[in-house]
Amino acid sequence: MAGRIKFQQSLDDLKQRLLVMAGMAEQAITRSIDAYRTRDLSICEQVFRSEPAINRLEREIDQMALDLLAMEQPMAIDLRFILSVIRINADLERVGDQAVNIAVRVREMGAFANTDLPVDIPRLASLASAMVRKALEAFVEADAESAEAVLKMDDQVDEMNDAAFGALSSLIKERPELTPQSLNALIISRNLERVGDHATNIAEDVIFWVRGADVRHSMSKK
Amino acid sequence: MAGRIKFQQSLDDLKQRLLVMAGMAEQAITRSIDAYRTRDLSICEQVFRSEPAINRLEREIDQMALDLLAMEQPMAIDLRFILSVIRINADLERVGDQAVNIAVRVREMGAFANTDLPVDIPRLASLASAMVRKALEAFVEADAESAEAVLKMDDQVDEMNDAAFGALSSLIKERPELTPQSLNALIISRNLERVGDHATNIAEDVIFWVRGADVRHSMSKK
Numbered sequence: 001m002a003g004r005i006k007f008q009q010s011l012d013d014l015k016q017r018l019l020v021m022a023g024m025a026e027q028a029i030t031r032s033i034d035a036y037r038t039r040d041l042s043i044c045e046q047v048f049r050s051e052p053a054i055n056r057l058e059r060e061i062d063q064m065a066l067d068l069l070a071m072e073q074p075m076a077i078d079l080r081f082i083l084s085v086i087r088i089n090a091d092l093e094r095v096g097d098q099a100v101n102i103a104v105r106v107r108e109m110g111a112f113a114n115t116d117l118p119v120d121i122p123r124l125a126s127l128a129s130a131m132v133r134k135a136l137e138a139f140v141e142a143d144a145e146s147a148e149a150v151l152k153m154d155d156q157v158d159e160m161n162d163a164a165f166g167a168l169s170s171l172i173k174e175r176p177e178l179t180p181q182s183l184n185a186l187i188i189s190r191n192l193e194r195v196g197d198h199a200t201n202i203a204e205d206v207i208f209w210v211r212g213a214d215v216r217h218s219m220s221k222k
Numbered sequence: 223m224a225g226r227i228k229f230q231q232s233l234d235d236l237k238q239r240l241l242v243m244a245g246m247a248e249q250a251i252t253r254s255i256d257a258y259r260t261r262d263l264s265i266c267e268q269v270f271r272s273e274p275a276i277n278r279l280e281r282e283i284d285q286m287a288l289d290l291l292a293m294e295q296p297m298a299i300d301l302r303f304i305l306s307v308i309r310i311n312a313d314l315e316r317v318g319d320q321a322v323n324i325a326v327r328v329r330e331m332g333a334f335a336n337t338d339l340p341v342d343i344p345r346l347a348s349l350a351s352a353m354v355r356k357a358l359e360a361f362v363e364a365d366a367e368s369a370e371a372v373l374k375m376d377d378q379v380d381e382m383n384d385a386a387f388g389a390l391s392s393l394i395k396e397r398p399e400l401t402p403q404s405l406n407a408l409i410i411s412r413n414l415e416r417v418g419d420h421a422t423n424i425a426e427d428v429i430f431w432v433r434g435a436d437v438r439h440s441m442s443k444k
Contacts, residue, residue: 066305073295083288086305087312169401176398179391183408190409 007068011078014064015140018085018092021057022136024050025092026129028099029195033125035106036188039114047103054096061089076212084209088139091198091205095132098191098198105184105191115178117185118167121192124160127153128192131199138203144210150203157196164189229290233300236286237362240307240314243279244358246272247314248351250321251417255347257328258410261336269325276318283311298434306431310361313420313427317354320413320420327406327413337400339407340389343414346382349375350414353421360425366432372425379418386411 028050035043065086068074074082131153138146168182168189250272257265287308290296296304353375360368390404390411 066301069291069305070298070301076292079288079292083291083308086308090309090312165405169405172394172405173398173401176395179395183387183391183394186405187412190412 007074007078010064010068011081014061014068014082014085017057017061017064018089019136019140021054021061021089021092022132024054024057025095025099026132028054028096029102029125029129029132032099032102032106033122035103036109036121036125039106039110041107041110044103044107047099051096051100054093058089058093062086065089077209080209080212084139084205087205088202091201092132095195095198098195101191102188105188109181109184112180115181117178117181118171119164119185119189120160121185121188124157124164124189124192125195127157127160128195128199131157131196132202135199135202135206138206139209142206142210144207147203147206147210150199154196154200157193161189161193229296229300232286232290233303236283236290236304236307239279239283239286240311241358241362243276243283243311243314244354246276246279247317247321248354250276250318251324251347251351251354254321254324254328255344257325258331258343258347261328261332263329263332266325266329269321273318273322276315280311280315284308287311299431302431302434306361306427309427310424313423314354317417317420320417323413324410327410331403331406334402337403339400339403340393341386341407341411342382343407343410346379346386346411346414347417349379349382350417350421353379353418354424357421357424357428360428361431364428364432366429369425369428369432372421376418376422379415383411383415 028047031043031047031050035041035047065082068082069079131150134146134153135150138144138150165186168186172179172182250269253265253269253272257263257269287304290304291301353372356368356375357372360366360372387408390408394401394404
């Protein structure tokens, strides 16, 4: 019985570490978009500097999960929980990667005039970040219904990204001198669309854990 | 003892299914590039039609892995093997996604004149595919050294993708009427760069499984 209580405590520790990981990934995205808005390259540097810490925490969480799998014979729902943590952990690390990709693009844009572009990157970013946050809330609450709401938000992110692609292509054709800034904005928009994809993966993992059903590729659409 | 032999047999079945998954993902990439070369939209359709089968196999493999984790108390190396399969499986499914993304772009390009672009997409694709194939060979042979060779190949893919970005940006500036084709080629190049990233992830998983060490973020660089 004491072993069981200790095991539950370890599962809770694992969850807490994953939430720290989520906070770091989300902060990295927020910073990269602050850098985009302000063109402040020192914020880009903060994003680059935070990456090794995110990577270290990813390894630490994986090791905790692996130790739990090795030492105990978890019951079905605990097993699904641990596997979900492993998957969510990988997705959060990739959210951090997207923040780095965005910061690289912002740094590139620094060489060119700051110009008005037909894409609302901060709005797209806040939508993608909200998806990550809501997916993690669903994880904390073990709430499959909230997780399903995240899947629906992804359509909006995809639409905004598609609209950005169209608007930026037209701009490039009309004003080729704006090509570098437009291409960088186009890639940042795609990076944010991928953040939305990672949030979708996380939401699907929550549903898988809570309901024991694999919803991937059925409820959400590509 | 019989239970142990049966367990080893199940591990081998799992490996065989993962190799089928790898073959399907690789074929999807090959087809999407055939479609690019020939602008044959019926090949795009083949890529779209193969996606549900890849997704089904991903779920099947995950379920096999989960059942093995739930039913047995695997030893450390077997546990690492099963976790590696779960991760490699997810990466292969995302390679399939990239093939779909490429096919979507090829279909878009169909509306515009076929023009010579300063990017050798088939060469980039064959390098990225070779990475996936070699990572899977390293997996079959449990060969960490071959897996390390895959990590080195990724630098070349990144360089080719960066060069494509530069060359296509310049082309767009000089000849804005080629914007749609150039943007689509630029995105296909990035899709292939992501295939290389997935192969890198797979190679790292092989090293993790064989050596018991987590090499992520240390040997390979972003």
